[in-house]
């Protein structure tokens with residue numbers, strides 16, 4: 001560890017900053033129309049949408065640890081409308097469909113913002129846009145070739161954020177937002193529970209078994225849900241279906257959070273418009289401000305542990321239980 005990082009702590013700022021509610025463990029036998037496995041964004045939003053579509057449906061959500069403890073509670077908080085990881089990638093792969101994909105992505109971001117209002121979720125959403133920055137001459141050319149947003153030359157980009165290594169920037173204001181990731185996850189869980197979703201933490205699903213046509217037994221250590229439908233939202237964790245195991249490749253990305261910057265430090269840097277920032281490298285770096293003016297830096301690393309391992313020893317910080325998944 002370098003001297004600059006000597007005083008740092010291996011903790012998850014977002015989760016410390018916004019602890020969520022607790023939900024009790026699943027015990028005993030139950031029935032459900034839908035069981036959702038996984039309490040990250042994917043599982044939580046699935047449960048919310050299912051309840052909205054059919055308020056009378058019995059929806060159970062089972063989370064192995066605590067809501068949002070994994071990627072959903074510890075990410076950069078960049079919410080991008082793009083469904084194609086950017087315009088250039090999208091146009092090169094789906095030239096005929098790109099305009100439709102871009103339209104759907106923007107509609108999706110708008111709907112998400114509406115959902116936060118309707119569901120009463122205070123996720124510190126800021127629609128400040130994303131500033132893509134170039135450090136190298138060839139990256140300046142890439143920015144010039146893009147069509148979305150506003151192109152900033154060296155002087156203009158450094159007027160936004162006073163970094164001597166920025167040579168140009170492109171600020172796309174419309175199609176992105178920043179959120180507090182843990183507040184989003186915890187807010188979604190609360191909204192789901194208010195809609196009537198039965199949320200359980202410390203309830204790792206250990207097996208799925210078809211009992212008869214149209215019914216699946218979802219088992220945890222201390223409970224069972226006999227369910228008409230199951231939605232799997234387990235992200236990089238060991239898939240419950242054998243056939244998807246080879247398609248699941250866990251890759252670690254890390255972020256670093258500074259202390260809050262003083263007013264003098266903020267004045268020196270600028271960053272008055274609080275944009276999310278990303279560079280143009282293949283394994284890109286990104287940074288953003290928090291509400292209390294810390295800087296989050298992330299990206300570049302994409303670390304794979306052989307054997308698709310996801311272990312407590314390779315992660316930063318722990319959840320409230322801290323023991324799952326087991327290291328076997």
Ligand SMILES: Cc1cc2nc3c(=O)[nH]c(=O)nc-3n(C[C@H](O)[C@H](O)[C@H](O)COP(=O)(O)OP(=O)(O)OC[C@H]3O[C@@H](n4cnc5c(N)ncnc54)[C@H](O)[C@@H]3O)c2cc1C
Pocket residue numbers: 037038039040041042043062063064065066067068069070071072073074075076077078079080203204205206233234235236237238240252253254255298
């Ligand atoms: C450092 C970092 C920065 C990132 N930055 C961004 C960003 O700025 N913008 C962006 O769009 N994306 C970002 N991402 C990616 C984003 O966070 C994830 O794509 C997203 O959170 C995935 O949500 P999820 O619900 O699929 O998975 P997770 O949040 O991983 O949730 C899966 C859940 O399933 C549970 N689970 C697994 N197996 C079982 C089981 N058998 N039984 C019960 N529960 C189970 C887990 O405990 C976990 O809580 C980042 C990720 C990281 C790690």
